Amino acid sequence: MLSPYGLDIIESCLTCKTRSERLFCDLPGAALQTFESIKYATAYPKGAVLFVEGQAPRGIFVLCKGRVKMSICATDGKTLIVKIAEPGEVLGLSATVSGKPYELTAETVDPCQVNFVKRDDFLRFLKEHSDACFKVAEQLSEKYNNACHEVRSLGLSHSAGEKLAKLLLEWSSKNGEASKQEPRLKLALTHEEIAQMIGTSRETVTRLFADLKKRQIIQTKGSTLVIRNKPALKSIAANN
Amino acid sequence: MEAVVQRSYPAPTERPERLFSDLTPETSRDFDALKSVVTCPKGSILFREGQPARGIFVLCDGRAKLSVCSESGKRMTFRIAGPGEILGLSATLAGSQHEITAELLDNAHVATVRRKDLLGFLHEHREACLQVVNLLSEDLHIAYDRVRSLGLGRSRRSRAPRVQ
Numbered sequence: 592m593l594s595p596y597g598l599d600i601i602e603s604c605l606t607c608k609t610r611s612e613r614l615f616c617d618l619p620g621a622a623l624q625t626f627e628s629i630k631y632a633t634a635y636p637k638g639a640v641l642f643v644e645g646q647a648p649r650g651i652f653v654l655c656k657g658r659v660k661m662s663i664c665a666t667d668g669k670t671l672i673v674k675i676a677e678p679g680e681v682l683g684l685s686a687t688v689s690g691k692p693y694e695l696t697a698e699t700v701d702p703c704q705v706n707f708v709k710r711d712d713f714l715r716f717l718k719e720h721s722d723a724c725f726k727v728a729e730q731l732s733e734k735y736n737n738a739c740h741e742v743r744s745l746g747l748s749h750s751a752g753e754k755l756a757k758l759l760l761e762w763s764s765k766n767g768e769a770s771k772q773e774p775r776l777k778l779a780l781t782h783e784e785i786a787q788m789i790g791t792s793r794e795t796v797t798r799l800f801a802d803l804k805k806r807q808i809i810q811t812k813g814s815t816l817v818i819r820n821k822p823a824l825k826s827i828a829a830n831n
Numbered sequence: 832m833e834a835v836v837q838r839s840y841p842a843p844t845e846r847p848e849r850l851f852s853d854l855t856p857e858t859s860r861d862f863d864a865l866k867s868v869v870t871c872p873k874g875s876i877l878f879r880e881g882q883p884a885r886g887i888f889v890l891c892d893g894r895a896k897l898s899v900c901s902e903s904g905k906r907m908t909f910r911i912a913g914p915g916e917i918l919g920l921s922a923t924l925a926g927s928q929h930e931i932t933a934e935l936l937d938n939a940h941v942a943t944v945r946r947k948d949l950l951g952f953l954h955e956h957r958e959a960c961l962q963v964v965n966l967l968s969e970d971l972h973i974a975y976d977r978v979r980s981l982g983l984g985r986s987r988r989s990r991a992p993r994v995q
Binding site: 663 | 963968
């Protein structure tokens with residue numbers, strides 16, 4: 592079935608081809624059957640808000656396709672993007688488990704398919720299936736690891752240049768590019784969104800990119816960024 | 832000198848729940864059988880950032896400073912843990928490296944549970960598994976709070992006194 596947003600909707604977790612590659616989704620038989628019965632598969636366009644920081648938790652959102660921007664916002668409107676969630680991640684997990692308000696705002700950056708599970712159903716599911724409980728624990732551990740990484744980056748990086756260099760190196764280490772001498776990455780975010788990830792302004796990010804290009808540390812070809820001088824970028828990231 | 836050092840750290844983050852406080856007596860007994868309690872002096876490093884996690888540490892009393900370190904060696908306090916808290920839970924469950932360094936601020940009794948024993952216990956006792964998930968959620972809430980205060984300069988919870 593095709594959704595209005597051009598997505599090829601995965602109707603059933605039981606027949607999902609990517610299930611075994613994803614931490615939470617790779618549930619054993621009985622747990623998977625139960626999960627299938629309590630989930631609601633939904634498609635969202637780009638720019639849809641799944642939940643807002645401070646909102647009472649309604650349930651979890653398992654991201655099947657697309658990416659979601661997770662952010663926090665100050666009262667003056669300043670936004671910090673904490674993470675870009677990828678398929679396989681469970682969003683709103685800690686809030687749903689604890690009953691506390693959602694800690695972050697989740698907004699789609701692509702058309703997305705999401706499996707929503709109501710809070711009561713999810714908590715009952717965890718009580719009945721300890722395997723699922725372990726999967727949830729693993730997801731929460733990963734999120735905690737990411738949050739500690741963010742704390743380190745925000746609290747210990749001196750400059751925006753350092754943070755941008757670290758971010759580019761982090762992105763370039765995915766998708767098998769880590770070992771390459773000149774790794775490539777797809778710049779899927781605007782300069783404004785990158786600024787929101789590292790806690791600076793759009794103008795600073797634009798200036799930093801121009802500087803990196805001028806020094807031939809990076810090169811851009813459309814939306815593809817090539818790191819031409821990885822040691823130099825690492826040196827900036829280490830504040831040398 | 833010691834009193835000055837103690838005053839320079841913020842109070843531990845509020846964590847009213849005790850570890851596995853709602854278990855049946857039988858399950859609690861099984862968990863107690865897994866613990867080894869040791870006395871550690873102030874300044875002891877329970878685990879270091881980057882070290883593979885071998886088990887959890889329960890602070891029976893005293894406080895521990897949880898910190899992160901940059902590549903250049905700069906260290907920043909993440910938060911102060913207080914009595915009853917479990918340290919290293921996330922990394923132990925994931926089987927990964929510790930995300931932070933934990934150093935005792937006081938002489939303390941610390942109960943350790945090896946990773947293998949903890950996982951076996953959780954597989955056998957479903958209700959304990961759910962409590963662990965709750966504890967991890969709380970850890971994550973605190974971590975996000977720290978991200979918020981560093982990135983945006985505000986915190987949903989009351990801000991801890993600044994470290995001098």
